[in-house]
Amino acid sequence: MKVKFKIRRCDPIRTGRCEPYLQAYTVEVTEGMTVLEALIEIAAGEDPTLAFRKSCRSAICGSCAMTINGFPKLSCNTQVLPEWRKRGEMLIEPLRNHPVLKDLIVDQTPFWKKMDKVTPYLTPKDEGPAEKCYLISRQEARMIDRSQKCIMCGCCNAACNSLDIDSNFIAPAASAKAWRFVGDVREGQLRKRLERLSDEHGVWDCVRCIHCTQYCPKDVAPLEAIERLRSRAMAEGVMENEGAIHVSALVDSVKRVGRLDEAAMTFKTLGFLRSLGMIPFGLKMEIHGKMPHPIIFPAIEGIDEVKKIYEVVEKRAKKRRKKKKRG
Ligand code: SF4
Numbered sequence: 001m002k003v004k005f006k007i008r009r010c011d012p013i014r015t016g017r018c019e020p021y022l023q024a025y026t027v028e029v030t031e032g033m034t035v036l037e038a039l040i041e042i043a044a045g046e047d048p049t050l051a052f053r054k055s056c057r058s059a060i061c062g063s064c065a066m067t068i069n070g071f072p073k074l075s076c077n078t079q080v081l082p083e084w085r086k087r088g089e090m091l092i093e094p095l096r097n098h099p100v101l102k103d104l105i106v107d108q109t110p111f112w113k114k115m116d117k118v119t120p121y122l123t124p125k126d127e128g129p130a131e132k133c134y135l136i137s138r139q140e141a142r143m144i145d146r147s148q149k150c151i152m153c154g155c156c157n158a159a160c161n162s163l164d165i166d167s168n169f170i171a172p173a174a175s176a177k178a179w180r181f182v183g184d185v186r187e188g189q190l191r192k193r194l195e196r197l198s199d200e201h202g203v204w205d206c207v208r209c210i211h212c213t214q215y216c217p218k219d220v221a222p223l224e225a226i227e228r229l230r231s232r233a234m235a236e237g238v239m240e241n242e243g244a245i246h247v248s249a250l251v252d253s254v255k256r257v258g259r260l261d262e263a264a265m266t267f268k269t270l271g272f273l274r275s276l277g278m279i280p281f282g283l284k285m286e287i288h289g290k291m292p293h294p295i296i297f298p299a300i301e302g303i304d305e306v307k308k309i310y311e312v313v314e315k316r317a318k319k320r321r322k323k324k325k326r327g
Pocket residue numbers: 156159160161162163171172205206207208209210211212213222223226
């Protein structure tokens with residue numbers, strides 16, 4: 001059957017700036033045909049100037065990622081007909097959150113710079129003979145398994161809400177790569193890595209929208225990696241940042257009153273002076289009847305049960321720490 005493709009094109013290399021426009025092509029589509037195959041057909045017949053990347057055609061090289069009907073996908077493992085039946089159109093655009101070079105080809109320099117920032121290789125502990133140093137159990141390997149599956153396609157970064165508003169954000173792909181090494185028992189620079197990752201624009205800037213995990217074609221689950229990095233950073237005592245302070249304020253609040261005491265949490269997270277800047281916001285909340293009393297904040301009914309849960313969890317954590325120390 002004939003399917004109409006609308007492709008967002010632009011050629012900043014030739015014209016000096018990106019002035020995107022939509023161009024339509026009609027392709028004779030057969031069952032099982034992929035979006036990449038349709039693009040190849042267009043370029044081979046109707047329009048050889050159409051630019052896009054491809055290599056393996058098997059969802060392993062990561063080069064053919066683009067926006068298909070609004071979502072980041074690999075064009076070589078996305079079939080046209082199911083897409084067309086679901087959405088009623090075929091709109092093909094370049095990956096978002098990446099500068100466009102030409103048509104569907106994006107500049108991956110920012111992506112690789114972020115990768116570079118997380119030191120994407122092992123810096124092993126010096127533990128004597130190599131055969132001892134490099135041993136890793138199956139269970140330990142499982143901890144970093146998912147991060148190792150990344151094919152660097154950029155789909156996660158393209159879908160990331162935090163990256164959309166802050167181009168300096170470390171972003172999901174590099175975070176998943178960072179976990180690959182932080183989670184590796186052979187890594188020797190754990191603390192240094194965690195400190196860098198907890199800096200401004202680091203893992204605490206993720207807003208947990210889950211898009212990275214949702215659109216990753218390889219089940220890498222970058223958000224899971226980010227959560228692990230955050231909790232490992234706290235476990236290692238990397239607490240000099242707003243994210244970790246906020247989490248510990250949240251834990252204290254639930255322990256004390258069984259719920260979130262926003263006023264106290266703001267104060268603990270931002271400190272006295274910066275909390276003053278929140279006064280206009282607090283007044284607005286007060287007007288709308290949403291401002292909890294800053295001093296009298298009663299505990300929930302059943303707070304004793306909450307405290308018991310904390311006792312059990314804290315005891316277990318203590319036991320784990322002791323066990324880890326003994327090695
Ligand atoms: S969960 Fe975090 S890292 Fe993932 S896409 Fe959302 S903001 Fe970005």
